[in-house]
Amino acid sequence: MSRLPRAAVPWPRFTGRLHDPRTATAIGRWLGLAVLVCFLTGVLSHYVQRPPDWLADRLPSRPVWGYRVTQGLHVASGIAAVPLLFAKLWTVYPRLFVRPALRGVRHALERLSVAVLVAASLFQLFTGLLNTAQWYPWPFSFVPVHFAVAWLLAGALLLHVAVKWPEIRGHWRARSPGTLALPPEEGPDRRSLLTGAAVAVGAVTVTTIGQSFTPLKDLNLLAPRHPDHGPxxxxxxxxxxxxxxxxxxxxxxxxxxxxxxxxxxxxxxxxxxxxxxxxxxxxxxxxxxxxxxxxxxxxxxxxxxxxxxxxxxxxxxxxxxxxxxxxxxxxxxxxxxxxxxxxxxxxxxxxxxxxxxxxxxxxxxxxxxxxxxxxxxxxxx
Structure with a gap:
């Protein structure tokens, strides 16, 4: 390739199977739900921990299990989002090699939203997982930074959905046998990928949620805490x-x-x-x-x-x-x-x-x- 003229050097081309918008949309539904639950419960958790003065006397003390449920959902949805995020990135990463890099204002907004969204998502999941183990290898305070980046992630996600809404709406339900449908021979591969992603989500959830959902505590293999272990x-x-x-x-x-x-x-x-x-x-x-x-x-x-x-x-x-x-x-x-x-x-x-x-x-x-x-x-x- 080094001997070829510059204009003749080929960029990677991905014509294959499973790097298609429908697969990305299907995984995106699950990932979007996990992120939504994680964001809403995280905002609730933040204001329960650090209420502004006007809210401090209004926070309810009942139900007694309220924070247990919402924070358990927050951590569980964040952990479930990890395999979903990597599956989503795998389906869409060929678009990094699209040329020309920018094809207009709308395409520039799309790429900007994707860059911020991916960076914020990786940051939130990485720091959140380390927080569950109480390991803080960074110089900043976890709580305020994690909270601020959550809003950055939410804004980038809204921008991304707004820019990509025509494609998302088109691929949400494939009613046409034309461009929206996969060739028949690719159907089994797509189903296998989606099944694999679902199994991964189920595996990390079942082996960690027992730290808060005690009926599954005997399966609590990967969480850093066990509800029965301690003084x-x-x-x-x-x-x-x-x-x-x-x-x-x-x-x-x-x-x-x-x-x-x-x-x-x-x-x-x-x-x-x-x-x-x-x-x-x-x-x-x-x-x-x-x-x-x-x-x-x-x-x-x-x-x-x-x-x-x-x-x-x-x-x-x-x-x-x-x-x-x-x-x-x-x-x-x-x-x-x-x-x-x-x-x-x-x-x-x-x-x-x-x-x-x-x-x-x-x-x-x-x-x-x-x-x-x-x-x-x-x-x-």
């Missing part, structure tokens, strides 16, 4: 050693509650207060979740004793010496819910250090990162 039978993300709270003394510990009538309680005094029980899940942003039986004192009882006015928020301060989630604010809906506890027991046992001894927060319909452990102070806001 007292529950996983943990941050250990007492990592938080430097493993040496908290039960006799020296005090719970300080600030408010119109501030007070402090020893662990023995806290245990002597009226106790409550609740069956609640811990649902972490990495996708794993599991229900457990918790016992402790209702947060609203502690706030009422401090003279908190109705619909008060509460700030919770951990004994951790550092960490992004050391201080947490809880809106009024959570603080007033009778199921929101300052937990002292887990499944009938005293909390282990890794689960927050001597006391931790457990609240319904709330991300695990805000179920603060090693609580040392409550502040009425």
């Amino acid at each position: 007292q039978g529950l996983p943990v993300n941050r250990t007492a050693a990592a938080a430097r709270t493993e040496s908290v003394s039960a006799s020296a510990w005090r719970l300080t509650v600030s408010g119109p009538r501030p007070y402090a309680l020893t662990l023995a005094e806290l245990r002597a207060l009226p106790q409550a029980e609740a069956e609640l899940p811990i649902a972490c942003v990495e996708g794993w979740s599991v229900s457990a039986h918790w016992g402790g004192v209702r947060i609203r009882d502690l706030l009422e004793r401090a003279g908190a006015p109705p619909a008060s928020r509460v700030r919770v301060v951990s004994l951790e010496r550092s960490g992004a989630y050391r201080v947490m604010e809880m809106g009024a809906e959570y603080a007033e819910d009778p199921l929101t506890l300052l937990a002292l027991r887990l499944n009938g046992q005293v909390l282990s250090p890794d689960h927050g001894f001597p006391a931790r927060i457990i609240a319904p319909n709330r991300p695990g990162v805000w179920q603060t452990k090693w609580v040392g102070r409550l502040e009425v806001l």
Whole structure:
């Protein structure tokens, strides 16, 4: 080829089977659904984790399993999108070699939307998967960047669909035996490709979704967390050693509650207060979740004793010496819910250090990162 005149050097030509618009459209339907579910549940998760001030007191505490379901769907749909994205890219990559590279404004918009869409999709899935394993080999903060790129991906997807809508509409349902239909001999290959993509999606879903959908926990082979593995039978993300709270003394510990009538309680005094029980899940942003039986004192009882006015928020301060989630604010809906506890027991046992001894927060319909452990102070806001 190096001896040929420049104009005679051939570009790759793909006349083959399965690199056709109908196959791309078929896979695109599945990929679009996965991305839509992942985007919507991701936006919901972000605002539950980091609500703006006007929303903080309006976030609902019920249903108790709400965040568990939505975050489980978020991670599951993101994982399912991985094989679908690669199958989609395989069907369309020959178009990278189309010449001329730009054939007009519409074609330029199409190529721009594809470039941004592919880059954003790969970034989101790559960083999201590493987040499930709590591995962050990058210098930026994961949550705000992941959230921002999600909107970039959504915009690129809308632009791409708008530019390609005539082709998408034409190939959505092949009613004509002409150009829209595959030759008969290519039908089996196309069905095999689509079947293979479906099997891949099913395989990665079944072997990971057990981390949140516990009836399938025995098939949970690829997820980084198992719902039954960890201290007292529950996983943990941050250990007492990592938080430097493993040496908290039960006799020296005090719970300080600030408010119109501030007070402090020893662990023995806290245990002597009226106790409550609740069956609640811990649902972490990495996708794993599991229900457990918790016992402790209702947060609203502690706030009422401090003279908190109705619909008060509460700030919770951990004994951790550092960490992004050391201080947490809880809106009024959570603080007033009778199921929101300052937990002292887990499944009938005293909390282990890794689960927050001597006391931790457990609240319904709330991300695990805000179920603060090693609580040392409550502040009425």
